[in-house]
Structure formats: structure tokens, C-alpha cells
Amino acid sequence: MQTGEVQVYGIAPEQYGERMALFLQWQQLDFPVLMDPLNLLGVKAVPITLLVDQSGVIRYRNPGPGELKDFLRSEYPLRKSAKAPPALHPLTEEFSNALRASDEEAGSAALGRFHELEEGAQTPELSFQAGVIARWLYDLGGRPKLFQTAIDCWKAALEEVPGQYIWRRRIQQYGPRLDKPYPFYDWVEEAQKEVEARGEQPVQLTVEPSGSEVAQPLRKAEVLRNRDYPDVQNKLPNEKELLEITTTLIPHTDRAETQRIHLQLQPQREGHWSSDAQEVELWLFPADGEAILLASEASAIDEKNEVSSEQRSLEADCSTELLDSGKLVLFYSLCEEKAGVCRFLKSEWEIAEEVAE
Amino acid sequence: MTIMRLNPSLLATLLLPLSGGAQGADLSPGEHIPALTLPTAREHKALSTDSFLGKKTVLHVFASW
Numbered sequence: 001m002q003t004g005e006v007q008v009y010g011i012a013p014e015q016y017g018e019r020m021a022l023f024l025q026w027q028q029l030d031f032p033v034l035m036d037p038l039n040l041l042g043v044k045a046v047p048i049t050l051l052v053d054q055s056g057v058i059r060y061r062n063p064g065p066g067e068l069k070d071f072l073r074s075e076y077p078l079r080k081s082a083k084a085p086p087a088l089h090p091l092t093e094e095f096s097n098a099l100r101a102s103d104e105e106a107g108s109a110a111l112g113r114f115h116e117l118e119e120g121a122q123t124p125e126l127s128f129q130a131g132v133i134a135r136w137l138y139d140l141g142g143r144p145k146l147f148q149t150a151i152d153c154w155k156a157a158l159e160e161v162p163g164q165y166i167w168r169r170r171i172q173q174y175g176p177r178l179d180k181p182y183p184f185y186d187w188v189e190e191a192q193k194e195v196e197a198r199g200e201q202p203v204q205l206t207v208e209p210s211g212s213e214v215a216q217p218l219r220k221a222e223v224l225r226n227r228d229y230p231d232v233q234n235k236l237p238n239e240k241e242l243l244e245i246t247t248t249l250i251p252h253t254d255r256a257e258t259q260r261i262h263l264q265l266q267p268q269r270e271g272h273w274s275s276d277a278q279e280v281e282l283w284l285f286p287a288d289g290e291a292i293l294l295a296s297e298a299s300a301i302d303e304k305n306e307v308s309s310e311q312r313s314l315e316a317d318c319s320t321e322l323l324d325s326g327k328l329v330l331f332y333s334l335c336e337e338k339a340g341v342c343r344f345l346k347s348e349w350e351i352a353e354e355v356a357e
Numbered sequence: 358m359t360i361m362r363l364n365p366s367l368l369a370t371l372l373l374p375l376s377g378g379a380q381g382a383d384l385s386p387g388e389h390i391p392a393l394t395l396p397t398a399r400e401h402k403a404l405s406t407d408s409f410l411g412k413k414t415v416l417h418v419f420a421s422w
Contacts, residue, residue, distance in 0.1 A: 012418075017397075023421035032399075034397055035395055046418050048417075182422060
């Protein structure tokens with residue numbers, strides 16, 4: 001936006017550019033916004049407003065209304081910039097293009113390039129950036145464990161610089177509801193509807209926000225209303241072959257006693273989800289005490305497909321103490337072969353054992 | 358059903374060339390705006406902070422959340 005006197009630009013240190021593009025479309029904002037998912041600018045928190053003169057010199061930071069008037073009225077001497085901007089780093093371009101195109105092949109090539117880079121100094125900034133790229137590669141599909149890699153990288157970075165709120169927010173975006181300052185992306189659905197109602201096509205998102213990304217913050221631990229445990233007599237065998245379950249643990253950024261569990265559930269062989277049993281239940285069996293229902297709302301099955309073997313996800317907040325000492329039990333319905341038998345199944349595992357592996 | 362615990366610092370070392378730019382840039386009054394080139398949100402075009410030069414600029418660093 002240029003008025004002749006002043007121009008407006010934005011910089012957004014967010015993981016996904018398309019979400020910002022949708023936000024701008026929804027709010028009908030037409031100024032250019034530069035995406036800075038790796039936080040190369042190095043800001044520790046947002047928002048920040050800067051008033052910059054025609055030579056690129058910052059004159060005010062977070063100005064009041066009077067200062068804006070002074071800025072517009074003032075004449076500043078022309079100064080030469082010390083340094084020309086570097087080109088967009090080819091890896092940044094490669095990764096973000098691969099993600100936008102949902103191109104797994106390009107993603108694999110980018111992963112190859114990523115691993116070809118030479119070793120160098122280790123800094124928390126680099127750890128954060130590694131997390132951003134790990135999460136992008138996870139989003140391309142086929143590498144479910146890279147989500148945990150992203151979280152571990154961000155956590156390592158934040159431990160070094162606890163006052164870095166851009167890094168903290170990246171964990172909180174996916175983390176426990178007790179750790180969320182706000183819901184992050186709950187506005188997306190409303191934005192898409194309003195943009196459509198205006199007769200426009202909403203900006204297409206490469207990664208639709210879900211689960212923790214749209215969940216409301218909690219200020220007090222929530223006690224779920226318990227249902228009856230589905231296998232009181234412990235008759236169901238522990239199924240280990242038909243469903244691949246990948247667990248990602250997202251810590252509370254301040255208090256270690258709470259975590260969020262993300263499960264990615266991928267049917268194996270010719271297994272597919274049963275259309276008449278969408279519910280998946282995740283229970284926790286503490287070392288002492290009764291089983292606790294953690295979650296029962298897995299991501300929905302795409303009903304357009306006759307046979308659905310897509311990856312589904314399930315998320316829940318949980319006490320770290322209970323999680324470390326107990327076992328997780330997942331109940332679900334899966335069918336074998338296209339017209340095969342559908343069965344109610346159970347898979348159980350202990351988090352402590354997995355982390356030790 | 359496994360959780361991968363990849364050493365973050367190992368992964369981080371692979372990213373050294375990405376660190377060029379303005380890590381922890383000083384955004385205080387009197388400083389030059391850091392020299393960066395970044396993709397735009399809408400058109401995905403590379404745009405540098407040089408684009409700000411020649412006119413007074415209001416620069417808003419913000420997130421959609």
C-alpha cells in the first residue's frame with residue numbers, strides 16, 4: 001500500500017505463508033507481507049511496528065500516534081545502506097516450493113540437499129531453523145517421525161533462549177491446551193467461509209490447521225467424562241501389525257508435568273477404516289488406578305472414498321507423570337481387504353519404553 | 358510405534374548456510390533495517406528489504422494469530 005507519503009510492508013515469522021495469505025485476503029489487506037518462517041529477522045516477539053525512513057534507517061519502534069505524525073513531517077538525511085540484502089537462500093525456496101506443490105519427490109530431493117550440507121557451528125537459531133524444515137518435510141507426508149524431530153529441535157533452541165517467544169509459539173502451536181496463550185488458527189474456518197460468501201475463492205492452504213492448532217486454551221486441567229472402558233475383561237489381543245501408530249510428544253514450554261500426545265494412525269497392508277465406526281478411543285492405564293479416556297475424536301475419514309486407508313490423527317493432553325508410568329491403549333475399527341471383515345481392535349504400548357529405544 | 362529422538366544439534370549443523378541474514382538483528386531507532394530477501398505471502402516472489410528504500414515505510418512485524 002503506497003499513499004505517496006508512506007508505504008506499508010509486513011514481515012511474518014510464521015510457519016506457513018498460505019495461512020498469512022488467507023488472513024490478508026480475509027481482512028482485505030493489500031500491503032506486501034514477507035514470510036520469515038525461519039525467523040531470519042531474529043525478532044523475539046510480535047507485533048512490532050517500525051517507522052523506517054527513505055534510507056532504511058529505523059526512526060521509531062512501536063510509535064505512539066504523535067510519533068507517527070512527527071515521522072511523516074520530518075525530513076531525514078539520505079544515508080547509504082551498509083549491506084545489500086542477500087539473495088533468497090535456495091534451500092528456503094526449494095523447501096517452500098516443494099511444500100506448496102505438495103510434491104513429495106521435490107521434498108525428497110530437498111531432504112537430500114539438506115543432508116549434503118557441511119557441518120558447522122551449532123547455535124539455537126540453527127536448531128530452530130532445523131525444526132521448521134523438519135516440520136515442512138513432515139507435512140509433505142511419508143515421514144511421520146519428523147514431527148518429533150521438529151519439536152525436539154524447537155525445544156533445544158528454546159532451552160538456550162527461553163525469552164525467544166517466536167520459537168516458544170512454534171511449540172505452543174502444537175502443544176498442550178494448558179500452554180496455549182491463544183488458539184492460533186481458530187480463525188481459519190471463519191475466514192474461509194466469509195471469503196467464499198464474498199464470492200471469492202479462499203487462498204488454498206497446503207496444511208489445514210487442526211487439533212491443537214485450533215484448540216482453545218485451557219487455564220485448568222480438564223477432567224474428561226469417563227466412558228466404560230471397552231475391554232474390561234482384557235479379552236482383545238494387542239494388535240501390532242494392522243495399524244502403524246507414530247507418537248509425537250509436545251511438552252508444555254514451562255511446566256514439565258503436562259504434555260500433548262499426537263498420534264498418527266496409518267493402516268498397513270490392505271487395511272482400511274471401517275465406515276460405520278469412525279470413533280477411535282485413546283485410553284491411559286496409569287500404574288495405579290482406573291483407566292482414563294484421553295481422546296475420542298480422531299480426524300474424520302474422507303467419505304468420498306469407497307475405501308479409506310488415509311492417515312488419521314488423534315491428539316490429547318496428558319499428565320507427564322501418568323504417561324511415564326502407565327500404558328496407552330488405542331481402540332479402533334479396521335477392515336482387511338476391500339470387502340473383508342471389519343474388526344474392533346486394540347493396540348497398547350508404553351511411552352517410557354519407546355523413548356528409551 | 359516408535360518415537361524418533363534425532364539429535365537436534367546434529368540436524369542444526371546441517372543448516373549452517375541458512376543462518377546468513379539478520380540473526381537477532383538490532384531493531385532499535387537509528388539502526389538500518391536488516392538486509393534480507395524473503396518470499397511474499399501471496400505471490401511467493403522473492404522481495405528484499407531494499408524495496409523499502411526511497412520512501413518512508415511503516416513496517417509491521419506480525420503474525421495472523
